[in-house]
Amino acid sequence: MTDQIARNEKQLGAILRRARRQADLTQETLGNQIHLRQATISRLEAGAPAVQLSTLMAALSALDLELIVRPRSKSSAAEIEDLF
Amino acid sequence: MTDQIARNEKQLGAILRRARRQADLTQETLGNQIHLRQATISRLEAGAPAVQLSTLMAALSALDLELIVRPRSKSSAAEIEDLF
DNA sequence: TGTCAATATACGCGATAGCGTATATGCGTT
DNA sequence: AACGCATATACGCTATCGCGTATATTGACA
Numbered sequence: 001m002t003d004q005i006a007r008n009e010k011q012l013g014a015i016l017r018r019a020r021r022q023a024d025l026t027q028e029t030l031g032n033q034i035h036l037r038q039a040t041i042s043r044l045e046a047g048a049p050a051v052q053l054s055t056l057m058a059a060l061s062a063l064d065l066e067l068i069v070r071p072r073s074k075s076s077a078a079e080i081e082d083l084f
Numbered sequence: 085m086t087d088q089i090a091r092n093e094k095q096l097g098a099i100l101r102r103a104r105r106q107a108d109l110t111q112e113t114l115g116n117q118i119h120l121r122q123a124t125i126s127r128l129e130a131g132a133p134a135v136q137l138s139t140l141m142a143a144l145s146a147l148d149l150e151l152i153v154r155p156r157s158k159s160s161a162a163e164i165e166d167l168f
Numbered sequence: 169t170g171t172c173a174a175t176a177t178a179c180g181c182g183a184t185a186g187c188g189t190a191t192a193t194g195c196g197t198t
Numbered sequence: 199a200a201c202g203c204a205t206a207t208a209c210g211c212t213a214t215c216g217c218g219t220a221t222a223t224t225g226a227c228a
Binding site for chain 3 (some may be wrong): 027
Binding site (some may be wrong): 003004005012015016049052053057064066068070074 | 085089090091092093096099101103133134135136137138139140141144145148149150151152153154155156157164
């Protein structure tokens with residue numbers, strides 16, 4: 001699995017969606033685990049504006065993921081995606 | 085520089101604060117760049133509850149940082165810090 | 169193509185973000 | 199100790215969260 005680079009909410013949401021599906025969870029079951037509604041997970045994965053940071057961290061935790069913060073790499077796949 | 089692992093808002097805030105200082109920016113100058121108030125940056129770095137995800141992404145972008153999402157690593161330094 | 173599970177979207181609600189503005193507190197340097 | 203810059207915190211405001219609940223839409227498979 002290649003690096004999952006996120007530079008905006010949409011990319012982050014897409015990563016979360018992939019991870020959730022890989023874990024074979026529905027938005028509802030994931031939401032239940034972290035006491036968030038299915039609708040809230042939906043917004044998070046859609047990269048909707050103004051989702052709470054705590055919502056992200058809770059989802060990451062439930063999916064057993066963690067964040068790495070690092071300087072932006074140049075000409076990554078994610079950067080090219082940014083154009084679209 | 086070792087990996088900057090964030091599993092909760094506080095760790096994330098601490099990482100951002102370090103990065104901002106390394107870039108020699110004040111909360112105010114950083115905030116100006118991304119149209120957020122100094123007080124908002126303060127809350128973000130403090131790991132205050134219910135900060136918006138967009139606030140985080142804007143700050144990362146201004147600091148030229150990106151996020152990597154990956155499976156949680158075992159017995160990392162960050163995990164030990166979690167105990168305190 | 170019809171059915172059902174999964175996801176997206178809507179309503180009113182209480183809580184709170186980030187806003188502008190302002191002030192208080194903290195911290196380093198002399 | 200005193201000064202100045204940086205950071206934390208406060209007020210009233212509007213917008214929007216996530217809530218419970220409910221429904222519309224989508225998508226996969228028989």
